[in-house]
Amino acid sequence: MDDNYYMKMALQEAQKAYEANEVPVGAVVVCKDRIIARAHNLTETLTDVTAHAEMQAITAASSLLGGKYLNECSLYVTVEPCVMCAGAIGWSQLGKLVYGATDEKRGFTQFAPKALHPKTTVISGIMATECSELIKNFFASKRASLN
């Protein structure tokens, strides 16, 4: 199993968000080659701005492992985390962060570049086209429905 495989799983989660009329972002947490948490954005469904895919994935993984720290885990997320999620990833001391598309408007690399733990490995651009196409299609369909 490589980064592309796990990003495909995160994309499946993003697709579920799309179908639920949520901004399509998905995430999975992997620990010792096993997916231990899957989540997608649920901000509309839960009426809660904190319900981003990454936040739920971190909470679920910590709950499963019985510990707050995710040093031995990798988080795969289809879009670059925002400031909030990067802050949470920082507190979790995540081992490895892999994201697909960049987010120039909200991404942490621009607005909170020191948010992560210094030991966290970061890989970006995995399946970036597929990840960003899903977002673009979502907003295009939203605009079309307004016309």
Added chain:
Amino acid sequence: MDDNYYMKMALQEAQKAYEANEVPVGAVVVCKDRIIARAHNLTETLTDVTAHAEMQAITAASSLLGGKYLNECSLYVTVEPCVMCAGAIGWSQLGKLVYGATDEKRGFTQFAPKALHPKTTVISGIMATECSELIKNFFASKRASLN
């Protein structure tokens, strides 16, 4: 009811955290002169790095109001929000943020200064001494118990 009154209520929440052996940070959300949410840090109790006082207060207030946005609300929190919480406060489009003590190691003003919504009013330093004393006492008692 003024800022000091609501900060006292946030301090009461922080005291509950202290008694539960959690880093003592408390928060309340006020809407139209009514406290609609109270929360304190529960990261140890819930084994969840995302369970900061502010995150829970935002989630609870949104749930009560039935809407994601808190434009007409004020959040009182005893310590300067971290990057994660500031990101959440930004997404919520909070009307007014009031905090007590500054946090030089983790505070958003240093690590994510643009995280908040541009329309959010920020007031700092309300009951700062009381808010920071509680934190200092907590860590002093932790160190003492290790000796």
